[in-house]
Amino acid sequence: MQNNSDFSDALMTRISAKRDDLIALTQDLVRIPTLNPPGENYREICEYLKDRLEARGFAVELVRAYEAPGDCEKYPRWNMIARLEGPRSGECVHFNSHTDVVEVGHGWTTDPFGAELKDGKIYGRGTCDMKGGLAASIIAVEAFLEICPNFAGAVEISGTADEETGGFGGVAYLAQKGYFAPERVQHVIIPEPLQKDRICLGHRGVYWAEIETHGEIAHGSMPFLGNCAVRHMGAVLTEMEDTLYPALAQKHTAMPVVPERARQSTMNINSFHGGQAEPEAGFTGLPSPCVPDSCRMVVDRRFLIEENYEDVKQEIKDVLEVVKSRRDGFSYDIRDMMRVLPSMTDKDAPVVGSVARAISEVLGKEPEYVVSPGTYDQKHIDRIGKLKNCIAYGPGLLELAHKPDEYIGVDDMIDAAQVMAKCLMELLKPE
Ligand SMILES: [Zn+2]
Numbered sequence: 001m002q003n004n005s006d007f008s009d010a011l012m013t014r015i016s017a018k019r020d021d022l023i024a025l026t027q028d029l030v031r032i033p034t035l036n037p038p039g040e041n042y043r044e045i046c047e048y049l050k051d052r053l054e055a056r057g058f059a060v061e062l063v064r065a066y067e068a069p070g071d072c073e074k075y076p077r078w079n080m081i082a083r084l085e086g087p088r089s090g091e092c093v094h095f096n097s098h099t100d101v102v103e104v105g106h107g108w109t110t111d112p113f114g115a116e117l118k119d120g121k122i123y124g125r126g127t128c129d130m131k132g133g134l135a136a137s138i139i140a141v142e143a144f145l146e147i148c149p150n151f152a153g154a155v156e157i158s159g160t161a162d163e164e165t166g167g168f169g170g171v172a173y174l175a176q177k178g179y180f181a182p183e184r185v186q187h188v189i190i191p192e193p194l195q196k197d198r199i200c201l202g203h204r205g206v207y208w209a210e211i212e213t214h215g216e217i218a219h220g221s222m223p224f225l226g227n228c229a230v231r232h233m234g235a236v237l238t239e240m241e242d243t244l245y246p247a248l249a250q251k252h253t254a255m256p257v258v259p260e261r262a263r264q265s266t267m268n269i270n271s272f273h274g275g276q277a278e279p280e281a282g283f284t285g286l287p288s289p290c291v292p293d294s295c296r297m298v299v300d301r302r303f304l305i306e307e308n309y310e311d312v313k314q315e316i317k318d319v320l321e322v323v324k325s326r327r328d329g330f331s332y333d334i335r336d337m338m339r340v341l342p343s344m345t346d347k348d349a350p351v352v353g354s355v356a357r358a359i360s361e362v363l364g365k366e367p368e369y370v371v372s373p374g375t376y377d378q379k380h381i382d383r384i385g386k387l388k389n390c391i392a393y394g395p396g397l398l399e400l401a402h403k404p405d406e407y408i409g410v411d412d413m414i415d416a417a418q419v420m421a422k423c424l425m426e427l428l429k430p431e
Contacts, residue, residue: 077169090153098163133191180385193396220289
């Protein structure tokens with residue numbers, strides 16, 4: 001029998017020795033373009049993960065989220081869950097990563113799906129968010145199983161769909177099916193790119209709504225015969241600038257959100273459409289003169305653990321009612337599009353302590369505790385799975401997510417894999 005520090009040294013060395021494997025694995029994952037929307041190649045990436053993990057003794061299930069938003073024959077929502085039971089009974093540690101990536105966008109100087117390795121960094125869409133984290137967790141688990149085969153409990157790895165579009169065809173679906181029930185899983189780590197020396201305890205809440213103002217179409221040369229929906233929406237925007245935005249700036253949270261400017265309530269205008277639809281590509285003609293009879297705006301309100309959802313919604317309605325009281329011919333609709341409550345794991349939760357100790361051993365520093373400005377799949381594990389012992393911990397810089405020339409540092413992935421493996425050593429008690 002070995003003692004713990006023998007295990008630990010062997011485990012750290014083994015992970016360093018897997019550097020080439022880690023690079024190749026990350027590159028393979030990035031080269032499967034799992035763009036979402038629409039949700040491409042989920043089956044391919046699940047098959048890839050299944051082949052790798054089955055070869056290492058995992059029992060692997062592929063689960064399709066039938067009838068989740070976006071699921072269809074062309075773009076099926078596939079998820080992969082791998083589980084390996086240890087020889088002794090104990091608790092289960094689960095690493096959950098989303099496999100989808102966002103659109104490429106403009107401004108790249110490298111091939112977004114080429115996964116080029118340059119100066120110790122791998123470039124590509126999804127390297128940082130979050131295929132690098134997925135690869136690091138797989139390497140951590142594989143090294144742990146090689147060095148510490150006689151452990152107590154179970155380890156799970158999942159690759160799930162649709163996180164970027166709300167997670168309904170991924171973690172939410174699996175949570176509904178019991179995959180995150182506290183009887184099955186006791187500790188969850190989500191390797192989102194929150195930085196290797198930070199523990200992310202949770203996220204702010206979200207309320208998305210579409211506001212529509214109504215008008216009446218007429219000839220553009222005689223706008224007085226119609227009713228302009230865009231001008232009505234302009235009045236809504238003005239009222240928001242005058243009263244709502246200043247009010248939001250006054251609301252501060254005790255949550256340790258990073259970046260610090262997100263420690264207040266925020267609201268983005270996601271989109272604004274009024275009047276005639278954009279012409280199809282290639283159309284070179286002029287628009288016709290019409291008074292717009294509809295204007296739609298999507299707002300993205302992020303709220304704090306100290307706020308409640310009903311109040312957040314009411315504030316926006318209040319703005320609309322004020323404008324209505326002042327403007328003739330003003331009418332509106334407001335439609336809820338998405339609602340996510342804030343989530344924050346207790347700092348005393350077991351997985352938090354375990355990752356914190358691992359960070360201080362591997363990196364020689366105390367971790368920073370943070371909360372994410374945007375949500376991630378923790379919301380579903382918390383609300384649907386009823387599992388509170390869940391955090392995000394993974395390599396990569398959040399600021400690079402969704403940007404051109406996104407990358408992940410190989411050294412950062414190695415460090416994060418060592419932290420994850422140390423954490424497994426503590427939670428799964430190898431002998
Ligand atoms: Zn992500």
